[in-house]
Structure formats: C-alpha cells, structure tokens
Amino acid sequence: MTEPLLSICIPTRNRAAFLYRTLRSITETPVFQNGNEVEIVVSDNTSTDATEDIVRIFTEKYGDKIVYSRNEEDIADKNFEKALRSGHGEFRKLNNDTFWFCDNKLEELLSDIKQYQKDRPVLFFPNDKADKVVLCSDLSEFVEQASYSMTWIGAFGIWKDDLDRITDFSANVNTQLAQTDILLREVARKKKAVVFKKKYMKYQFFWNKQKYDVSKLFGLHYLDFLKGYVNKELLSRKVFRKERRRVLKHIFNYFYSSNMVGKDAKLFDSLKKYYIFSIFFYLRLIVFLSNHLIKDLICWWKIKKRGADGNFKKQWKKRNASSFVVPMQVEYPNAVYVGNGSSGELVIENCDPETNTLIIGENVKIGKNVRFVFNGAGKMIFVADGTEIPDGTTVYPDNKGFS
Numbered sequence: 001m002t003e004p005l006l007s008i009c010i011p012t013r014n015r016a017a018f019l020y021r022t023l024r025s026i027t028e029t030p031v032f033q034n035g036n037e038v039e040i041v042v043s044d045n046t047s048t049d050a051t052e053d054i055v056r057i058f059t060e061k062y063g064d065k066i067v068y069s070r071n072e073e074d075i076a077d078k079n080f081e082k083a084l085r086s087g088h089g090e091f092r093k094l095n096n097d098t099f100w101f102c103d104n105k106l107e108e109l110l111s112d113i114k115q116y117q118k119d120r121p122v123l124f125f126p127n128d129k130a131d132k133v134v135l136c137s138d139l140s141e142f143v144e145q146a147s148y149s150m151t152w153i154g155a156f157g158i159w160k161d162d163l164d165r166i167t168d169f170s171a172n173v174n175t176q177l178a179q180t181d182i183l184l185r186e187v188a189r190k191k192k193a194v195v196f197k198k199k200y201m202k203y204q205f206f207w208n209k210q211k212y213d214v215s216k217l218f219g220l221h222y223l224d225f226l227k228g229y230v231n232k233e234l235l236s237r238k239v240f241r242k243e244r245r246r247v248l249k250h251i252f253n254y255f256y257s258s259n260m261v262g263k264d265a266k267l268f269d270s271l272k273k274y275y276i277f278s279i280f281f282y283l284r285l286i287v288f289l290s291n292h293l294i295k296d297l298i299c300w301w302k303i304k305k306r307g308a309d310g311n312f313k314k315q316w317k318k319r320n321a322s323s324f325v326v327p328m329q330v331e332y333p334n335a336v337y338v339g340n341g342s343s344g345e346l347v348i349e350n351c352d353p354e355t356n357t358l359i360i361g362e363n364v365k366i367g368k369n370v371r372f373v374f375n376g377a378g379k380m381i382f383v384a385d386g387t388e389i390p391d392g393t394t395v396y397p398d399n400k401g402f403s
Helices: 017-025 053-067 078-085 105-114 139-151 161-163 178-188 212-231 237-255 266-274 277-308 307-319
Strands: 004-011 038-045 066-071 093-095 099-101 123-125 130-135 157-159 193-197 201-203 336-338 358-360 371-372 380-384
Touching: 004 078, 004 105, 017 038, 017 053, 017 099, 038 053, 038 078, 053 066, 053 201, 053 336, 078 093, 078 178, 078 237, 093 161, 099 105, 123 139, 123 157, 123 178, 139 193, 139 212, 139 237, 157 161, 178 212, 212 237, 212 266, 237 266, 237 277, 277 307, 336 371
Parallel strands: 004 038, 004 093, 038 066, 123 193, 336 358
Antiparallel strands: 093 157, 099 201, 130 193, 371 380
C-alpha cells in the first residue's frame, strides 16, 4: 500500500464510547474510504474497557488503514510519542479520543497540509473558529497566535522527517507538556510556522473529567518553557508578559470549573514564581472569585428550582442536542454514547466507567422489555427476559439498571 500523507494518531485509555464516535467521524468520510492518503493510528494505553473491541469493529472493515497497538504497561504521556511513531504518514497529527471531525473537515485538513508539503513549516491546528490562517516567522509571532493552546495535544502535528530526527521527544514528559516542548523547539529551529485557526472538530463533552494540577501545568511548567526562550532572546519579553496574563485567566477558569473533579490544593504555591509580585494577579483573583460566587448562587437556584435530576437533564441536553435520549439517573455518564436518532428513556446507574461501555447505535428505539447487561470485560450484551445469563455477568434489576 502507498504510504499515506496523513496519520491521525489517537492515544487513548478507557474511553471506548467516545473513541467509537471519533473513529466513525473519520472512517465515514469519502477521503478515508476512497483513498489511501489518510490512516488512523490508535495507541491503547492499557485500557480495561471495550476499547480493543471497538477498534476491531473498524479494523475488520478497513484493514491496515487503521493501526492498533496496546501497551501492556501504563506509559502515561509517553503514549503520545508511541502513537506518533506508530504511524506511516508523511505528516503525523495527534488527535484526542473525544474529538470528532465535522462534515467535510477532514478533507479540508488534508488539503491544508498538502499546501505546505514541500516547504514543511511547523503546522499547528488549535481548532479555533476565527477561520483564518496565520503565517509566523519567529517564536514570538507563534506564541502570540497559538498561546496556551499549544499545550493541547489535538493541535500538535509534526512531519515524519522531523520526528525521525528527534531522539528525545519525551524528555520532558514529567511536565505533561512533552509535545509543547517539541513544538517550541521546532518553531525556534525552523522560524516558520502556520497556525490554522479553523474549526475542524467538535468535542464530546463528558462530566466529572479528572482534574489535573492545572496551576502547576500552566502557571509553572508552561511558563518555564517560555521563560527559557526569553532568556535565549528568542521570545520577546512583551509577548511573555501578555501570555502570562492570558494563562492566569485560563488557570482560574479550570480551577473553578464545575465539570472537573478534584481540587488543586497548591494553587498559590505553583503560581508564586511568576505572579507573587504581580498586582494584576491579585486584582484578577478578586474579580474571578466575585464572579464565581455569583455563578454558584445561580447554580444553587437552578438546582433548587429544577431539582438535582432536573438540572442534570437540562445540562445534558445542552451538550447532547442531537440525542433524543436523556439519562434519567446518572452516576457515570462518561461510559455512555447515544447515537443520533435514538428514542426512549435510558436509565443508567452503578456503571463503572473503568470497565463498562454502553453504546447505542443510530436510529435505534429502546424497548421497555430490553435490558442492557455488562460482563466483566466491558462488552455490551443485549438480554431479553427469560434469556440465560452467562456466569460472571452482572444483571441489574429493571428499577436499578438499564431499561
């Protein structure tokens, strides 16, 4: 088979339901089905859910246009490099397992890459809705345009020749910003970058996303990287000061996000290096805490008015407008994917997202006498009343499980 131009490299772990939609958005495009210019690479980092089964659905249909590998040990963020090096494409692009391509956008992405196939500048895809392309001739211009979106893996891409040249890709993996380090290095070296401020993809929203140490990641590690280039006089101090302010707002937004679980207890310890003597920091903190208090009061009033279940249903519909199914009781909606055109009620309770995955296909009606039953491997089994249940399979009663 001819080597592809583009490898879409997806590092994943225990997000089978989301990966399913992401893979469908790629494989159903004419550019993927009718040619060999695009391949998909899935690097599975020790998933315990149905990830391997989901990928098999696509590999059985599309063969070696999809490359799948599974790590026997958890290699954390080193999986980003593993995914990239497992590809065969001339250009390798990282892609989140929760992002799916909009209509005709994969074709547009491929066309955009082809424009620069000869000159091979750094290509960057922040998924911005500004709908413009910006050329950058140095690191200062690039940081001005890319900002902290360069920390997002889905924006990162690299040419095969450049990847082959780099022997220490994961040198700074402990910062959780290995790809950011490489991106900054490549822009500083090439002094030529293209920022595609286009909306190629949409995000599959999920609740209770694990909260990482955002203040340390952005307020310390990210700024440390940039400061290093300021010291080398490759990044202007003016751009660095501006980025420091933008990052602070981003940190506060994440720190107080109601969608994230866990608390960043070391907020001030991580930020003091770059903000302790900044009046802007304290003014921004006061404003943000005031706004956050108002949002909390509004949220409290909505829950009081609608009830906790009613408020969840309202928020669910905001983020799943195309689905006619509303989860009535939800502890772990991360494990659920509901296709377009489904109808009826879905009750979800006591579903372990680490081992179980529920996927309801498109144009499916959910009957009253149908149960959804999971076995220990996270595979979905449809069981009607009176059906013999295999040993080791958990069946939830009608009033507590899936109906």
